[in-house]
Amino acid sequence: MPTNREPALRTTGLRKAFGDHVAVDDIHLTVPAGSFYGLVGPNGAGKTTTLAMAVGLLRPDAGSAEIFGVDVWRDTVQAKGLIGVLPDGNAMPERLTGREVLTYLGLLRGLQPAVVAERTDELLQILELDSAERTLVIEYSTGMRKKIGLAVALLHAPRLLVLDEPFEAVDPVSAATIRTILRRFTANGGSVIISSHVMALVEQVCDHVGVISDGRVVAAGPLADVRGAATLEDAFVDLVGARAGGTEGLAWLTSS
Numbered sequence: 488m489p490t491n492r493e494p495a496l497r498t499t500g501l502r503k504a505f506g507d508h509v510a511v512d513d514i515h516l517t518v519p520a521g522s523f524y525g526l527v528g529p530n531g532a533g534k535t536t537t538l539a540m541a542v543g544l545l546r547p548d549a550g551s552a553e554i555f556g557v558d559v560w561r562d563t564v565q566a567k568g569l570i571g572v573l574p575d576g577n578a579m580p581e582r583l584t585g586r587e588v589l590t591y592l593g594l595l596r597g598l599q600p601a602v603v604a605e606r607t608d609e610l611l612q613i614l615e616l617d618s619a620e621r622t623l624v625i626e627y628s629t630g631m632r633k634k635i636g637l638a639v640a641l642l643h644a645p646r647l648l649v650l651d652e653p654f655e656a657v658d659p660v661s662a663a664t665i666r667t668i669l670r671r672f673t674a675n676g677g678s679v680i681i682s683s684h685v686m687a688l689v690e691q692v693c694d695h696v697g698v699i700s701d702g703r704v705v706a707a708g709p710l711a712d713v714r715g716a717a718t719l720e721d722a723f724v725d726l727v728g729a730r731a732g733g734t735e736g737l738a739w740l741t742s743s
């Protein structure tokens with residue numbers, strides 16, 4: 488049985504290679520229960536791969552992941568019941584409306600029909616998707632897809648939310664709504680992990696961060712410890728190594 492003393496997520500030595508390329512190597516992360524955790528890193532650093540292994544979507548080559556002490560790859564059903572996931576790419580049943588997606592997935596997860604109906608109404612309204620009730624998911628904008636994906640992740644009231652780039656392509660008003668929902672979720676004892684490139688946002692909402700570079704953790708812990716006296720952006724650039732490109736080359740762009 489999962490307990491509150493266990494971390495929301497603990498990964499131990501996660502590793503994944505695609506062919507000859509080692510995407511993620513020996514990732515140890517601890518996400519305390521009740522924390523709002525930001526996973527940051529440059530493009531291609533291994534954030535999505537790490538999260539996919541941590542939630543049971545991609546089998547690691549080595550290492551393990553535990554959700555509240557439940558081994559994701561040994562007790563997959565129990566572990567998955569504890570988490571709500573917004574995966575990268577977020578594949579959806581494209582020929583259903585948002586309401587149909589939530590109803591279908593809610594019933595599939597074993598929720599009572601009345602509970603599914605009530606939560607679906609509330610989620611569609613709060614995420615401002617109720618006006619698109621009759622719109623098929625295939626016709627959704629990228630931001631709308633993020634929002635319906637978030638609604639799916641929240642539907643079964645999980646204890647841990649794992650959200651890959653939840654604010655990407657979302658308008659500022661919707662982003663504020665999502666921030667409020669996630670803060671309420673942690674205020675009520677829930678735990679959240681997001682990946683993001685937006686340091687200002689991570690600094691604003693997260694209390695813990697992990698920085699991944701080239702498939703390895705280069706810093707992790709409470710936000711204040713990782714950023715020190717600097718901003719998170721400055722600390723990030725120091726940690727991953729600044730590659731201040733753009734000052735050379737491309738002469739053809741300015742030569743006319």
Ligand SMILES: Nc1ncnc2c1ncn2[C@@H]1O[C@H](COP(=O)(O)OP(=O)(O)OP(=O)(O)O)[C@@H](O)[C@H]1O
Nearest residue numbers: 505508509510528529530531532533534535536537
């Ligand atoms: N299915 C795959 N097949 C081959 N290579 C992959 C695959 N998925 C990821 N990679 C590679 O693994 C590395 C890590 O990718 P990943 O998507 O985890 O990074 P990321 O930190 O999430 O990047 P971004 O911030 O750009 O989304 C990259 O070099 C990527 O090209």
